Each structure stands twice: as C-alpha cells, then as structure tokens.
Amino acid sequence: MKQIALYGKGGIGKSTTAANISAALALRGLDVLQIGCDPKRDSTRMLVQGRLIPTVMDLVRERGDAGISREDVVYTGFAGVKCVEAGGPEPGVGCAGRGIIATFQVLERLGALCADVVVYDVLGDVVCGGFAMPMREGYAQEVYLVTSGELMSLYAANNICKAIARLSSRTRGTCRLAGVICNARDVRGEEELVGEFARRIGSTLVGFIPRDPVVQQAELNRKTVVEFAPESRQAAIYRDLAARILENRRMDIPVPLGMEELETLAYEFTP
C-alpha cells in the first residue's frame, strides 16, 4: 500500500491536484482512497460530481463514534475512487486538529484505511500536532509539497519541510519527503525557481502543472480534468504526474531553508 500526502499553502490547489492524481491512478486500475483532512471538506468534491459528502466528524457529532459504519463515511466517486472527508468544527470553535486525530481513529477502527494507494489531502500550511498526525503516525509515508513560485507558497512549503525533518528524526518516524509539485501561478521563471528550491531542500521537482483554463471549466462541470477533458494536455500532465508518483522511490529527509536564504532564492529568480 502506498500512502502519499499532499501538503502546501492554503489555496494553492492541493485538492484539485489530489483529485486528479487519484482519478488518474484509478483509471490505471488501482484501488485508490482519497482522504480530505480539512474542515472545508471540499477535497473530494470533483470526484463525486460536486457533492459535499457527509464527513466523519459530522457523523461523530450526530451519533457518537460508535454508531458509524464504513458505508457511512466512505463514498465511491469517479473511476471507483473511494472518498472520505474528515470535516471538523465550525470556524472559530473547538479544535480541528484533534478532529483529525479522532477521524483517523474512527477510520482505523472501521478498517477503512486500505487501498493500493491512499492519498491524504491535508489543509493549509500551519501544521499543528493534529494536522501533522497523518505524517507523525506513519499514515502518510511520502509527503509531496505542493507550491507555486510565489514567496508565501514557498515559505509554507519550507515550513512543512521543518515538520517533516522533525518527525522523521524520531525513531518511529517513517515519514519522508518524496518530492515537490509545482502548481504554476504563471510567475516568470517559476519552474526553475521551484526546481532550485526543491534541490536546495534536498529533494526534487516531480511535476510541473501549468496554468490552464480547462481546470476551471472542469470544476464548473463538477469533474476532475481527467474525467472532464481526458484528451486535453492538462489531463495528460496529471496522468503523467500520477505515473511518476507511483514509480517514485525518493524518500528524503529535507533540509529546510532559513528565511533569508528563501528570500534570496526567490529574488535571484525574479526577472
């Protein structure tokens, strides 16, 4: 079982990337499970025709965690991708990080954490203990950093490196950095910049996803690009990325950059 996780700055396109990777992997005949770890619960939307599926936390809130079965939380989407959303509290109350931990306990108990490939799509850039849980507990063994060439996005990716470095130094730690994915924002020199960033943290750029209006169109049609426009160049890029992830054997302990180093790097590549 391959367990990968996508981490990166909020709004960088992790969910789109995750859903397209899952779809592409499923089309290759693999049994794929995607778990959205964000109270926004929109990770799996494009895989299930735009629906917001009931979340594990909603069910825990309604019934308590004893009253939940696997069918209640695992939904089948496009090409048979199994979809789970962790959910969480309303903004401004409670502890969403603790919610992630509880979700994993529920999924574990239900035996729902099995597939050929599990894709964890984890929220935002700030990694509290709860959100680091998929990494810490060895669920997410291979972490992919999703970033653009924008400084704040690199900054978030660099922060996640710190978490990976920290967690992988523990004796039980099995989590490693598998690579960097550039989800382009059309910053000039972006591919080179992100490639160089990946190299400096001791990793590699596994994929460059250019900006393409078809992503928007697919989303409006409530589908992944792989489903909506299978012939498009963008779909080919996602399929290619999925293939590379499947074959990727890189497992690095990253070396995060200092803030100054990061800024200098971004500056060098700004034309």
Place this chain on the structure above:
Amino acid sequence: MNSPLEGGCTLTGALSVTTEIEGAVTVIHGPAGCAHHNFSLFHALCAGRDDPVLPAIVSTDLSESDIIFGGEESLERTIREVAAAGNCSLVCVLQTCVSGAIGDDVDSVCGEDYGVPVVPIPTAGFLGGGFHDGHVRALLSLVPPARGGKKTISANIVGEKTLEFEREAHYGEVSRLLSAIGVPVCTRFVCRSSVEGISRLPQGAVNILRDPSMVAVGEHLEAEFGTPYVSSFPLGPSGTICFLEELGEILSLDVSTAVAGEEARQERIFWEFRHLRGERIRFGEASGHADSLGACREIAEAAGMAIHPSGRQVPVPDPFPVGTGGIRKVLSLWRRACRARV
C-alpha cells in the same frame, strides 16, 4: 497541613476560594477528571475537619466531541442546570487546561442571563501558573463592584489560606486582637463567607492580608475602594505589637491600652515557660519563611533560650501560629522537643 503554594494547578487554587462561599456552586469547565480529583481532595479535607459539607462542584464533563466542536454549549447547559436547580446564589466558572487550550469563549457564555450571578475566573488549569495564581485570580474575580456603601470602623480579613488546618485558630487570634482595639470584622474574603458578606467588602476601613503573598489583592482593593491594607497576620511578640500599632495609625485609634495589655499577656506567657531558660536550641533545616524565622529568634530570646549550632533541634512551624496566642503554641512545641529523650 501545608498547602502546595507554588505548584499544582490554578484550578485547585481557585477552588480553595470558591468552595468556601456559602450558597455558591462552582462549575469546572473541562473533562470530569479535573473535577473528580479536586472533589476528592476537598471532600477529604471537609471530612478531616468534621465538616460534613460536600463541596459544591459540578463538572461540564467535556467529551472528545466537545473538544473538537467546542465546549461552549456544554458550559451554557451546565450553568443553566445549576441555576435552575435553585438554592444557589452565585455560580463560579473555572476553566481547565482543555477548555483553555481549545479556546472556548467562557467570558461571553458567562455573560448570558441565568437569573443568578455567574463569575468566570480565569484559570485554565496549568496555563499561566499554579495553585497560588489560581487563589489570587479567584479573589480578584470576586471583588464586588464598588457601591456607595459607607466605610465603617471595621476590618476585612483577606486571602486566608482556606486549606490550612489552623485557619480558624489564626482567624480567632486576629479577631481577638481586633476586638482588643474595638474593631469588628466587616467580612472575611472569603473564608466561610456568603455572597452578601462579600458585597460588604468595600465597607471595611482596612484590609488585613493573610500574608504578603496576597499583596496583589491588597493593592487591587486599595485602588478599587481606597482601602489601605496591612500586609500580614502578626507573627511573634513585636510583630503582634506592631500589628496593633499599624492598625491604630490607619484607623486613627488610640491603641496604647490594648498594646499594654498585650505586652502583659506576652510577659505572662514567657513566665509560664520560664523553665526553658538556658536551653540550647537550633532551628530545623526545613524551616519556613524568613518572617517565621525572625519570629522564632525573637521568641527564643525573650524566653531566655540560646540559639546554638549544637543545640537541640526545634521545629519552625508552618503555618506559623499567629499573634500572642501563637507564642504559647510555639513554646509548647519547643518544650516538647526539648523534653523528648533521643
């Protein structure tokens, strides 16, 4: 018994205040465990004092789903239940580590209308201090709003260590000294007080702090109501005389007769223990605070005892007994130590 002054959890410190108030119910906002062990502690203490009252403590009993989704609803429900049960004149709300860590907005939940006053006390368990901080914060949170009530020639007793076994003895001695100068106790803040008693706090003309660790409370009351404070219960012979004189000054009273009477009383005690003259003593290692040690030296000297490194070890009691009555207690302890054959 010694109270864990510095360590522990703010919750226990605050409970040592709120459980003393007659008619008050304390809601502990957190998992049941935090309430459980505190309940056991206070219950055991009451039982030890032959005081069969159960501490009025209620837990919001937070579960994991409250932690995730926020515990505000549980808190509101619990306060409503407590208020609806009647016969409660005040609800004190304490936070635990857990409700503090997830950031429940306790102040605004307490701000709703429950038909009973509800006072949130910022504790949050281990967050921001230990037992002593909880004690001080509870007192500060309970300071009544200043009402135009006129000051009378009377004194408030502030910040007693409610968990001390000797607290009533200490209080008895202080009120005896006060009555010697004709000053009644206005209210105790908060040993065995009621809500009504607490509301009289602004009327006292002077606040007598239990000990200097309560200065923050003394300062606050002075700023709030303009009431000056005496920073400690009196310890030792001269400490007791100074205490009377300080009160005389603050309250513009002639205390010379009371002082003379007290000095005569002290003389009698030293006479009673005249057989200790010439005993060589030294004070135990674990001896308490500098003030207690000073009082010990003074008592030894006045009793004609010699302090010497090779002398017999005598205890420095903690809490140190208060006032002139305390001198007799200290000397009896020392007499026992001197007579003990090793």
